[in-house]
Amino acid sequence: MFQKSTFGLIFFYPNLTGTPMQGCVKFGIIDKMKPTSILTKDLNPNQAEAVLSTEGPFMVIAGAGSGKTRVLTRRIAHLILDLGVPKNNVLAITFTNKAANEMKGRLYHLLGESTREMWISTFHAMCARILRAHGTRIDLDPHFQIIDDDDVNQLIKVIMKENNISKDLVKPRLLKHLLMHVKAGQKTLSDVEEPIHSILSTVYQSYQNKLKKNSLVDFEDLIIKVIELLKKDTEVRQFYHDLFNYVLVDEFQDTNNRQYELIKWLTGTHHNLFIVGDEDQSIYAFRGANIQNIKSFEKDYAPKAIVLNQNYRSTNTILNAANQVIKMNQSRIKKELFSTRDEGPKITFYKGHSNPDEIHYVTQKIIELNQTGIAFDDMAILYRANATSLGYEKSLTSHQIPYRIIGSLSFFKRKEIKDIMAYFRLLINPHDELSFERVINEPKRGIGAKSLETLKSQAKLYGISYFDACDEDFGITGKAKNGLKDFHHLIHKLRQEFEARPFLDFLETLLNLTGYTAMLKTDSMGDVRRENILELASYYEELKSMYPETTKFEVLLAMLEDFTLRSEEEEPDQKNGVSLMTLHGAKGLEFDVVFIVSLEQGLFPTFAAKESQKELEEERRLMYVGITRAKTHLYFTNVADRLIYGQYQHHLDSEFIDAIDPELLELEGLNLQRQRNDQRYQNDYRQTHAFKARQKRVMNQNVNELNQGDKVSHTSFGEGVVVAVDGSQCTIAFSHKIGIKTLMKDHPAIQKVS
DNA sequence: ATCGAGCGTCTTTTT
């Protein structure tokens, strides 16, 4: 019934080729006939109900550590094993590859057979799969390539240049943000006010044209195009409705409006839609997630609903802290987790003088804990921003503590990898202008901005692609002209080499012919980069071995897709060492020992969240997620003065710590000394502290109305003279031993000397 | 066309 794509890519999607099985169980008839499965034996009544109520809409509000993934996997297993639903008639959608892999792993255990061809994937991977199979029906190039965030930024900058939009007028970041929010369905174009509105309209249009022209789609397009496909093509729609008899969506609180719309289009009339969510763990509003979707779901589907609030993971101490933090959020449905575990040890709160102290403390604690018999695998360091990992990496390495870093400077985002991938993309589609621009002069071929400009405008004039324009005579001078011709030949040559040689061999050839090898020779990091690139060969071979019948071309295509859709290397079963990751990255994971570091106002919650209550609440949920990752040992750390942009800034404790009953905390480091004279630890902790911190700040502001030339006294730096005042910061010259420091004007350590 | 010096700009999180 459906056409196979030119290159037989349908091979990757074998379950689309056959006639889909009609759901063989309707309205729970067999459900009642079967004895209660062993699948529910070790579940609590609520969990069991969620597993067994297979028909109709169902909503589970699942607190952290309440066995959510367990419910999801058991439910799928129940459908397949007990009710005989064919494996590929179940669609399970997650948000991260990590979660998808975790689910597949557990299902593999339950089912005892491969889950590879099952529809368990992220929204984006699922959409890519659908579009590869049926995208041609909405006029999508079957070899479309998916671009990532960096590419989007790049593209927007190019477009701004082409349209003479000054970066001073509007920042590319803002445009991208707005663009993506509009595409995600959180906003419409008309919500944006002038003068940005007209700029955004121009950029939007130009952006979509460019994507279309170059057979590219961005992450949001993946969703949008599938909706379009299902809307327009009744045949395809029927196909998927017949296919997906049971739909499960994990982390529903993280769906954006577009994704919600997609779910509606996917499920057809059966409404066997099972969603799991927890609004307290919604941490992706910044990319368009809409917590309201949970409420919309209730309204639109009137589902059966249950709450899972029994936590099997953490000690009561940890859970209490989590509850106290999240309670501060105004806009939430009240839900309190309870634990069946004991009190456990207190939460340790260490404060250091500056960054090295903090890192040293964490490292030492890790060593100590390891000596008491806790494996490095069971420990994690969580931070707000990726950049924080660096110091810890160094320290762990120098103490020979094994660690793995998750996310961050992902392999797939490295420059050399992106370059080589651009070459790969040109092999698939030489007319891809984004990739063309990336590598046309990388390595250097004597093609500068001027020549490229000419080429581009001529190509546009004659209506041909940049690539084809290379072979034309457009009055470009000697060196550049040759460079362009060479490049044109190069790509053709590489295509042949790709077909002719084993992959590793081809990769070497590519590096040599492009001049990349030569370029790496002059690079101090050249050896590492080279190894990174050659690593691609293992990925290729791995994929090839999974699909032995597939052509080289298809494997390459699949590899590129895989690289864009998964941002990190994941080996779910292979833990080795202490885990380092962002708080976002930690969602869904658990560890015996958790360190949450850099808990300072301005860092976490981030400075950016100061503006709005909404953002602050999201930060708080992030803290909640962080705390609930810990099973037994939880550590908070921060420092008094942090080096930021090369200057020390005094930082206050994160307000999230203030929300926690001091009784639950064990103080260490600088905290110990301050404890005695600081009333904050004596009275009622909740409002008092937040209140006092605010008051203190206000007071200091008045006291320290600093001007240039004022004499000040600093508690640890001694006397000094103000040499400059800039907004809330001031630069003070202390004695020559201390030197010149830039500090916050309202730094509590500064006193004006009259 | 390319390289290097100097300058301004940063702060977040991810499919």
Place this chain on the structure above:
DNA sequence: GACGCTCGAT
């Protein structure tokens, strides 16, 4: 403190 960008010198 690091990166990206612009500008001037080769």
